[in-house]
Amino acid sequence: MCGIVGAISQRPVRPILLEALRRLEYRGYDSSGLVTIQNGSFQWDKRPGKIRVLEDHLKGKNWNGHIGLGHTRWATHGPPTRDNAHPHFSCDEKIALVHNGIIENYESLKENLIRRGHQFRSETDTEIIAHLIEEHAKKNKPFVAVQKAIKELEGSFALGVMFRDHPDLLIGARLNSPLVVGIGRNENFIASDVPALLPFTKKVIYLNENEMVQLQRDRVTVSDLNGRVKRRPPTTITWDITSAEKEGYPHFMLKEIFEQPRAVKTTTGYYVNRKKSCTEFAALKPVLKKLNKINRVIITACGTAWHAGLVGKYALEELTRLPVDVAIASEFRYGNPVLNKNTLVLAISQSGETADTLAAVRQANEHGALTLAICNVVGSSITREAKATIYTYAGPEISVASTKAYTSQLTLILLLAIYLGRARKTITKQSETKMIREFLTLPKKIEAVLKTDQLIDKCAAQYRDAPNFMYIGRRYNFPNAYEGALKLKEISYTHAEGYGAGEMKHGPLALVDNTFPTVAIAVQSSVHEKMVSNIQEIKARSGIIIAITTEGDKAIDHLADCIITVPETSEMFSPILTVIPLQLLAYHMAVKKGCPIDQPRNLAKSVTVE
Numbered sequence: 001m002c003g004i005v006g007a008i009s010q011r012p013v014r015p016i017l018l019e020a021l022r023r024l025e026y027r028g029y030d031s032s033g034l035v036t037i038q039n040g041s042f043q044w045d046k047r048p049g050k051i052r053v054l055e056d057h058l059k060g061k062n063w064n065g066h067i068g069l070g071h072t073r074w075a076t077h078g079p080p081t082r083d084n085a086h087p088h089f090s091c092d093e094k095i096a097l098v099h100n101g102i103i104e105n106y107e108s109l110k111e112n113l114i115r116r117g118h119q120f121r122s123e124t125d126t127e128i129i130a131h132l133i134e135e136h137a138k139k140n141k142p143f144v145a146v147q148k149a150i151k152e153l154e155g156s157f158a159l160g161v162m163f164r165d166h167p168d169l170l171i172g173a174r175l176n177s178p179l180v181v182g183i184g185r186n187e188n189f190i191a192s193d194v195p196a197l198l199p200f201t202k203k204v205i206y207l208n209e210n211e212m213v214q215l216q217r218d219r220v221t222v223s224d225l226n227g228r229v230k231r232r233p234p235t236t237i238t239w240d241i242t243s244a245e246k247e248g249y250p251h252f253m254l255k256e257i258f259e260q261p262r263a264v265k266t267t268t269g270y271y272v273n274r275k276k277s278c279t280e281f282a283a284l285k286p287v288l289k290k291l292n293k294i295n296r297v298i299i300t301a302c303g304t305a306w307h308a309g310l311v312g313k314y315a316l317e318e319l320t321r322l323p324v325d326v327a328i329a330s331e332f333r334y335g336n337p338v339l340n341k342n343t344l345v346l347a348i349s350q351s352g353e354t355a356d357t358l359a360a361v362r363q364a365n366e367h368g369a370l371t372l373a374i375c376n377v378v379g380s381s382i383t384r385e386a387k388a389t390i391y392t393y394a395g396p397e398i399s400v401a402s403t404k405a406y407t408s409q410l411t412l413i414l415l416l417a418i419y420l421g422r423a424r425k426t427i428t429k430q431s432e433t434k435m436i437r438e439f440l441t442l443p444k445k446i447e448a449v450l451k452t453d454q455l456i457d458k459c460a461a462q463y464r465d466a467p468n469f470m471y472i473g474r475r476y477n478f479p480n481a482y483e484g485a486l487k488l489k490e491i492s493y494t495h496a497e498g499y500g501a502g503e504m505k506h507g508p509l510a511l512v513d514n515t516f517p518t519v520a521i522a523v524q525s526s527v528h529e530k531m532v533s534n535i536q537e538i539k540a541r542s543g544i545i546i547a548i549t550t551e552g553d554k555a556i557d558h559l560a561d562c563i564i565t566v567p568e569t570s571e572m573f574s575p576i577l578t579v580i581p582l583q584l585l586a587y588h589m590a591v592k593k594g595c596p597i598d599q600p601r602n603l604a605k606s607v608t609v610e
């Protein structure tokens with residue numbers, strides 16, 4: 001997620017902007033920039049890298065403008081280069097803006113603007129907004145020009161806009177991306193998030209959807225997109241900085257668990273054409289010819305990403321009828337894999353920097369395989385070595401324990417399976433349409449699962465002292481047995497194992513007694529009855545059962561000690577829902593055990609070494 005800040009004051013704003021940007025660093029970013037107005041001209045600089053790189057380049061520059069905008073970029077369109085960093089400008093360089101969000105219809109708008117003679121300097125979606133405002137500014141005053149321009153945008157945006165010839169006006173606007181107004185003494189501010197404002201004011205106004213704001217030094221005017229003024233009394237923030245960065249959540253992990261509806265929705269929005277009810281992967285165009293010739297798939301990853309790959313195996317085999325293997329990257333890289341130009345090697349990585357996965361991609365490239373990356377960080381090492389990359393849009397994942405990146409990886413690999421199934425004609429248009437229709441209901445269904453948080457907290461309290469846990473599942477939910485166990489291990493330091501439920505009789509059943517909880521993922525599916533049998537086996541040996549079941553399914557009520565339900569969905573998509581209770585169970589267990597949560601002992605967010 002990008003971060004935007006803006007300030008209009010009686011004093012030079014450059015130090016204000018830099019301090020505000022530093023308060024947004026927790027959001028994750030790859031570039032930063034700022035622009036001020038002084039003596040009728042813009043002073044600006046923007047640089048890839050951390051804010052200190054920008055500050056180094058600002059040294060010695062005597063910029064004292066009293067109005068300005070700042071930005072930290074989390075790349076989505078185009079790698080982290082200087083041209084792609086914000087601020088962006090109109091052709092006539094009379095308009096400067098910064099943006100957080102994604103403009104979904106930017107390509108058609110850009111084509112139209114190019115036809116009108118506009119020239120672009122970046123690969124970003126953002127830059128088209130500056131040129132669009134420039135068009136409208138030919139016949140309208142600044143505020144109306146911005147109004148008219150944003151009415152043409154589809155997607156999400158929080159904007160800060162300045163006009164070089166109007167140094168007494170700073171304009172903000174928001175749709176599907178947060179923007180907060182800070183009310184100071186003879187100075188006013190905008191920011192993506194409260195932490196950026198707290199050094200200057202605690203009086204804030206949270207803009208609502210489709211609202212705009214005009215900032216002068218001594219006045220703030222909020223209006224709707226038609227210019228109708230809205231009375232919005234400020235509220236006073238009582239948070240401290242640390243809790244503000246987590247938007248009031250006690251830990252980044254919990255914040256990121258609750259961000260999953262948006263992460264899945266944003267990622268889906270990138271690859272589903274709602275109007276045509278089909279999947280679209282523009283990033284695969286350069287490799288489409290090779291993709292159409294593949295006769296085998298190997299998925300390689302580590303940790304949670306490997307679990308996503310295991311789910312991907314089921315979906316890809318079911319929808320494309322291609323043979324799929326899944327290899328732990330640390331094994332793949334030292335093996336002697338049988339690869340050739342007709343093998344697709346799919347590398348999954350949130351960070352794009354995991355050493356073993358990067359090495360696996362290089363190994364696959366050396367063998368002439370087609371390498372494709374699923375990644376959450378634009379421009380990361382794995383994306384630069386794979387022949388093509390499709391991105392998840394989960395936003396920066398701060399907590400070491402991966403949650404929203406995982407459900408975004410599942411989203412992406414399931415949509416990819418649908419896409420390849422259509423390309424190979426192994427699924428019909430009708431089944432694609434049906435699957436997409438169900439897929440679009442998932443964000444709301446994730447929200448429904450999140451509402452069971454308190455029940456899960458109680459369940460965690462009940463079993464917090466159990467020294468060992470078993471997690472079991474079958475088929476699409478077998479990988480989530482691994483994922484649930486990993487979550488519990490890595491943040492609560494409680495031993496847990498994930499197992500295919502059918503394996504219990506082959507050994508693990510010996511562990512079962514009345515001190516041993518088993519988390520059984522037993523939602524409606526082709527193997528539901530088998531899961532019920534496995535649960536009965538465990539109950540017959542006085543085992544404790546924590547069951548994840550489908551809303552309305554009563555088959556397990558009499559067998560389980562704790563039941564957490566998820567809404568009905570297809571078996572293929574159910575891992576996106578069933579993992580949520582497992583994440584929350586691990587989180588609450590860890591909190592009750594006094595563990596540090598976001599930075600577990602011995603672990604790093606990105607394992608860039610072997």
Ligand code: AGP
Nearest residue numbers: 303304305349350351354401402
């Ligand atoms: C998962 O919660 C862990 N943080 C870890 O297993 C992680 O999934 C693994 O290190 C892979 O990281 P990547 O997705 O960034 O490659």
